[in-house]
Structure formats: C-alpha cells, structure tokens
Amino acid sequence: MTAEDVAAQLARERALKQAEKMETIGRLTGAIAQQFNELLGAILARTAALARSLPPNRDLDELKDTAQRGAELVQRLLGFSRHRVLDLQPLILTEFVREALDTLRRQLPANIEVQFEADEDAGVVEADPAAVKQILLHLVTNARDAMRQGGTLHVEVRRARLGAADRPLHAWVEPGSYVSVALSDTGVGMDAQTLARVFEPFFTTKPVGVGTGLGMAMAYGLVKQHRGYLHLYSEVGQGTTAKAYFPAVRDRGMSELEAAADEGLPGGTETILLVEDDQTMRLAAQQLLSKVGYRVVTAVDGQQGLDAFRAHRADLQLVITDVVMPKLSGFDM
Known part of the structure; x- marks a missing residue:
C-alpha cells in the first residue's frame, strides 16, 4: 500500500466518522424538535384562545x-x-441561482463584489425553490460575515459527476450526475477544528447575540434532504468555498429532447417564445434551446404567451406553443 493509498483511506475514514456524527446529531435534534414543536403548538393554541376571551393584554x-x-x-x-x-x-x-443572486446582492455591503459564472447547460434538478433560496441565503450570509473588511464572493454553477473517488469528501456519495453550486469568499477562513464543527446546530464563532448558529446546519440539512451533498473547503487567511451538489434529473421529456439535440438540432441566436403549461417539458425545452444558442422567452399558458408576444414582438423570430393549455389554447393565442 502506497502513501497515497494510506492518505486516501484515512480521508475516507474521517469522512465516514463525520457523516455518522452528523447523522446522529440530526436524529437527536429531530426527535427533540418534534417534541418541542408539539409543546409550542399547544402553547400557541391556548394563547390564541385566551386572547379571544380576554381584553387586550400586553x-x-x-x-x-x-x-x-x-x-x-x-x-x-x-x-x-x-x-x-x-x-x-x-x-x-x-437560471434560478442567477435570479436569486439579484435579490441576495441587496443584503451585501458595497465593499463586497459578487461574481457569477455558470454552465448554461449545467442541468435540471428536482428541488424546492424556497429551500434552495434558503440554502443560498445561509451560504451568502456566512460568506458576508467572513468578509467584514470587504472582499469578493464568487458564485459558480457547474455540471458535475461524483463517483467512488469522491468518497473521501462524501462518505455515502451516490455515483451519478449532479449540478454543483459553489460560493467562494476571500474572508478570514477557518481552521481545521472550526471546519469539523461548522455544520453542528448552535455552533458559531460569532459574538454572543449575533446569529443563532443554525444557518450552516440548516443549509447542510436542506441539501441532504434533496439527496445532495454540502462540502466546505477553507484555510485560515485564504477564504472559504462552500459547494453544494444537487442530483441532476433525467426525466422522459428531457431524454427525448436531448435525443433530438444529438440528431443535430440547428443552433442560432434568434429569440424564441416558448409557451408550454407542463413545467417539466417547458424547462427541458428551454434548456435545450438555450444550449444551442437561442434566447428563450417562456410563458406558462396561452394568456401569458399572448402578453409575452406583445411585450417582445420586435425581438421574436419564432413562437413554439402547446395546443391544449389553461386560460387560452395555442390555437386561440
């Protein structure tokens, strides 16, 4: 066994120990939280009942x-x-991360520059939009707090593939295609001891009264609930990179469209209006058309399609529409 083999084995053992620790903490936290949820629910219900039967009471x-x-x-x-x-x-x-960053930028001070790079065809994931926004919020907040004197936040969305070789980072990784979202800051960074505990609930290096110590724990839990992985790379004085992996989906609609692309879909730079009420098919078609160079304007029904046509009439070269849709059919549109 070579020195590299020994190092890889030790890394896998550390990753497995960390994963088991987080799993144990998660089960314990969940059991306690469920009990408190029931108790607080009862308190809130009784409080509401008292409020209805009593005059206003501070x-x-x-x-x-x-x-x-x-x-x-x-x-x-x-x-x-x-x-x-x-x-x-x-x-x-x-697209989702790009749009979310437009909102999250407003929560950052002027001395933090935000950079964004992405593979336009990084892929489609099956995710809860509100949860993904919350994950991004926690990661951006953590990066902001690490750059008190200002710096750069670099965000990347990439297509990724994880396999057995990645198990030193993710002990229970499922091999396959993923879409990764990486946020890299130029902040103070973390030492090994801090990095080992960063996902634990209520662990924080911030002053008392600043934060709850739950942000990174929540991000970790939500990514894991999406069957994904969240990993942090950090060095003191060099900054931190948080990288979340979400499983890429390959549904029937996507497979059919990708097969069409493999047969030689002609590319272009024109603007296309795509009207489709089925979200999966709309997203798949939008991704395919964007991949070969087209600018795509989307609408979820005939009425929205008509409004989009009027708004973008001067730019549109083609309309692709479903026929049977709510509000207004493709024929009527």
Missing part, C-alpha cells in the same frame, strides 16, 4: 410572540434534521 401578546419565536427556531431545527416537507419542482439551477 403580557399575553409578549407570551404569544415568545412562543412564536420558539416555534420558528424549532422549524429551523427540523430543517437541519431533514423533517421539513419539500415542494419538489424541476429547476434550471443556473
């Missing part, structure tokens, strides 16, 4: 607010322990 209002804050904290713990109910939808992650 103490009662404060009790309700305190219980509500406790309930919100419990929801975060449930997010970490993967007990949150997800509304899974097909998402073109490149």
Whole structure:
C-alpha cells in the first residue's frame, strides 16, 4: 500500500466518522424538535384562545410572540434534521441561482463584489425553490460575515459527476450526475477544528447575540434532504468555498429532447417564445434551446404567451406553443 493509498483511506475514514456524527446529531435534534414543536403548538393554541376571551393584554401578546419565536427556531431545527416537507419542482439551477443572486446582492455591503459564472447547460434538478433560496441565503450570509473588511464572493454553477473517488469528501456519495453550486469568499477562513464543527446546530464563532448558529446546519440539512451533498473547503487567511451538489434529473421529456439535440438540432441566436403549461417539458425545452444558442422567452399558458408576444414582438423570430393549455389554447393565442 502506497502513501497515497494510506492518505486516501484515512480521508475516507474521517469522512465516514463525520457523516455518522452528523447523522446522529440530526436524529437527536429531530426527535427533540418534534417534541418541542408539539409543546409550542399547544402553547400557541391556548394563547390564541385566551386572547379571544380576554381584553387586550400586553403580557399575553409578549407570551404569544415568545412562543412564536420558539416555534420558528424549532422549524429551523427540523430543517437541519431533514423533517421539513419539500415542494419538489424541476429547476434550471443556473437560471434560478442567477435570479436569486439579484435579490441576495441587496443584503451585501458595497465593499463586497459578487461574481457569477455558470454552465448554461449545467442541468435540471428536482428541488424546492424556497429551500434552495434558503440554502443560498445561509451560504451568502456566512460568506458576508467572513468578509467584514470587504472582499469578493464568487458564485459558480457547474455540471458535475461524483463517483467512488469522491468518497473521501462524501462518505455515502451516490455515483451519478449532479449540478454543483459553489460560493467562494476571500474572508478570514477557518481552521481545521472550526471546519469539523461548522455544520453542528448552535455552533458559531460569532459574538454572543449575533446569529443563532443554525444557518450552516440548516443549509447542510436542506441539501441532504434533496439527496445532495454540502462540502466546505477553507484555510485560515485564504477564504472559504462552500459547494453544494444537487442530483441532476433525467426525466422522459428531457431524454427525448436531448435525443433530438444529438440528431443535430440547428443552433442560432434568434429569440424564441416558448409557451408550454407542463413545467417539466417547458424547462427541458428551454434548456435545450438555450444550449444551442437561442434566447428563450417562456410563458406558462396561452394568456401569458399572448402578453409575452406583445411585450417582445420586435425581438421574436419564432413562437413554439402547446395546443391544449389553461386560460387560452395555442390555437386561440
């Protein structure tokens, strides 16, 4: 056995130990959070009943607010322990992250520059949009707090493939195609001891009263609930990279469209209006057309398609529409 083999074996053992630790913490946290959720639910119900039967009471209002804050904290713990109910939808992650960053930029100070790079054909994932936004929020917030003096936040969306060779990083990785979202900051970085605990609930290096220590734990739990992986690379003084992997989907609609592309779909730079009420087919067609160079404007029904046509009339060279749709059919449009 070579020195490289020994190093790889040790890395796998560390990854497995870390994964087992996080799994144990997750189960314990979830069990406790479920119990508290029931208790706080009962307190809030009784408080609401008292509020209806009594005149306005400041103490009662404060009790309700305190219980509500406790309930919100419990929801975060449930997010970490993967007990949150997800509304899974097909998402073109490149577009989703680009749009989310437009909002998240407003939460960053002027001395932090945001850079964005992506594979336009990185792929479609099945994910909960609200959960992915929350993951991005926690990762951006963590990067911001690491760059108190300013710096650069570099965001990348890439197509990735994970296999057995990645197990030193992800002990239980399922081999296959993924879409990765990486956020790299030029902040203070973390030492090995901090890095080993960064996903633990309530662990924080921030001053008392600043943050809850749940942000990275929630991000970890939500990514894991999507059957994905979240990994951090960090060095003191060199910054941190958080990389989340989401499984890429390959549904029937996507496979058929990709087969059409393999047969030689002609590319171009024209603008196309795509009207399709089925979200999976719309996203798949949009990704394919964008991949070969077209600019695509989308609409989810005939009425929205008509509005989009009027708004982009001067730029459109082609309209692709489904026939049977709500509100207004393709023929009527």
